Amino acid sequence: MKHEITLTINGQSVTAEVDSRLLLVHFIRENLDLTGTHIGCDTSNCGACTILLNGKSVKSCTYLAVRADGAEITTIEGIAAEGTNHPIQQGFHDQHGLHCGFCTPGMIMRSIDLLNNNPNPTEEEIRWGISGNLCRCTGYNNIVKSIRQAAEEMQKEKETTV
Numbered sequence: 001m002k003h004e005i006t007l008t009i010n011g012q013s014v015t016a017e018v019d020s021r022l023l024l025v026h027f028i029r030e031n032l033d034l035t036g037t038h039i040g041c042d043t044s045n046c047g048a049c050t051i052l053l054n055g056k057s058v059k060s061c062t063y064l065a066v067r068a069d070g071a072e073i074t075t076i077e078g079i080a081a082e083g084t085n086h087p088i089q090q091g092f093h094d095q096h097g098l099h100c101g102f103c104t105p106g107m108i109m110r111s112i113d114l115l116n117n118n119p120n121p122t123e124e125e126i127r128w129g130i131s132g133n134l135c136r137c138t139g140y141n142n143i144v145k146s147i148r149q150a151a152e153e154m155q156k157e158k159e160t161t162v
Helices: 024-031 087-094 104-117 122-127 141-161
Strands: 002-010 012-019 051-052 056-059 071-073
Touching: 012 024, 012 056, 051 104, 071 141, 087 104, 087 141, 104 141, 122 141
Parallel strands: 002 071
Antiparallel strands: 002 012, 051 056, 051 071
């Protein structure tokens, strides 16, 4: 069965006809050609497919596209202005928070949600906050440092705009 959906993705309004069984990750990657959202496990265990849906991190590999009708979605491609890095992207760069990079988009999207809800997390809160996103390369220490750096930078940015 086909359904027409309209959503906003990375600030752009999109209307499309989708099959009722189409997963959101496939809609994002195949219909919209936004391939930064990765497919890892297809079971919501790894978190490589994490996006922001109405500001909350969601694993898009088990979320139906029809459920996203009317939603605002942000993917890794939409978190920073052209030619700039989001503070979390910069943290991952500066603190060497990635190796192969496969988990990185999902880890960054989950970290944005984490820092939006807890702008100054402890190391333990960071580790708990990203526990649903798996990395097979890094051992997480540099990922935690990356998120810590981003939290500090985002706090500085917030203080200068107030």
